[in-house]
């Protein structure tokens with residue numbers, strides 16, 4: 001049995017290697033992999049966890065054992081996040097999951113659907129720009145761009161998922177619930193190690209936290225589904241373009257070949273919010289941060305915009321296709337700052353082999369995609385911010401190039417790529433076209449802290465405060 005020989009850092013009794021995750025797990029695991037190799041076995045409490053830090057091994061796993069690792073681990077927390085296994089992102093693999101993923105990819109997140117929601121994105125952009133101007137006039141010229149980007153992304157995504165009738169208060173709750181889910185993900189549940197230890201979860205307050213999280217979602221959805229039928233009627237006959245409307249229509253469609261329950265609708269819409277808002281917002285925030293840190297890159301993005309806009313005040317969605325430098329810039333941002341640096345965990349459904357080691361059933365798999373973006377065997381000078389590296393290169397994040405997988409890979413790959421890129425590109429193009437951006441006086445690029453906060457989504461820890469000035473558009 002070669003399995004016993006899998007490289008594994010020394011562990012402590014009971015907690016195993018948990019203490020080695022640190023406050024920023026992808027960075028800690030990266031360091032550990034330098035000592036113990038690209039395939040390590042960790043014990044997170046009693047959970048056997050394989051950590052992969054090298055693209056070649058992921059390629060082997062996906063080519064030979066994608067199906068074996070197609071499920072997500074279940075736990076008390078996953079139960080809540082998956083809406084009792086009724087969603088896509090956190091639910092276990094099986095026929096029902098496959099049908100839901102198919103519904104999402106064909107009816108909610110397809111490129112055709114993304115296009116059909118253009119109006120709703122474009123309407124939010126002037127609001128974003130107004131918010132910038134408003135905040136600058138209130139704050140002596142300095143704005144917290146992070147907060148403005150957060151509310152833009154929350155507005156667009158809740159609008160596309162639930163409809164534009166959703167009130168500001170509800171949007172705020174949705175955004176908060178979405179943020180709360182990220183740190184919840186790394187909470188340690190003792191009951192998952194052993195049912196006898198449930199009392200520790202009560203003591204630590206975890207049970208209360210989970211209960212209140214679940215209650216808040218339940219109450220919100222109850223309200224949203226109840227009011228959807230009444231309030232959304234007032235709209236211009238296009239309710240069914242919003243995800244919840246599409247899903248309610250599909251529920252009545254007998255030709256669909258699968259049943260959509262109310263729980264599925266809740267699970268799916270909750271996913272779009274949890275999986276969509278924070279990832280998209282974190283990416284936009286990193287984009288603006290890297291532009292400030294790299295004035296040469298900022299100059300090139302703006303030059304391209306000026307050429308493409310030809311004196312127009314706003315960049316329309318039709319023009320986005322011509323922004324080839326901006327597109328490679330975004331790729332470079334997510335190479336260095338993948339918003340979900342460890343993707344989402346998978347678990348083996350049966351015994352299999354990786355690199356000649358026997359891997360038992362129910363082993364968790366964690367892929368450190370953050371480490372891949374820094375791998376010198378694949379990227380020249382990986383620490384340098386250089387969008388040009390993607391020129392004349394076919395490397396893309398669609399899951400074919402194993403060393404660049406910010407959206408994951410294989411059966412569990414993210415279905416929301418086009419959806420999020422459309423939101424990011426239109427905002428970025430207009431923010432840069434309309435304003436020049438500088439750090440507040442007295443702050444320099446060296447003062448910018450590039451560390452991530454903890455949690456499953458890697459936000460930049462420090463909020464981005466900037467001074468916008470109107471750009472000479474013509």
Ligand code: HEM
Pocket residue numbers: 088089090101104109271272273275276277279280283338339340343344345406407408409410411412413414415416417419420
């Ligand atoms: C920059 C934006 C985004 C990034 C970087 C991102 C990244 C990811 C990653 C890494 C995974 C896990 C993949 C794996 O396990 O291999 C994932 C899954 C998922 N994402 Fe995204 N995502 C983004 C935006 C979105 C958006 C906007 C939506 C929907 C509105 C979405 C919906 C989902 C869903 C439903 C899953 C679960 C897929 C499954 O388990 O089969 N994502 N995403």
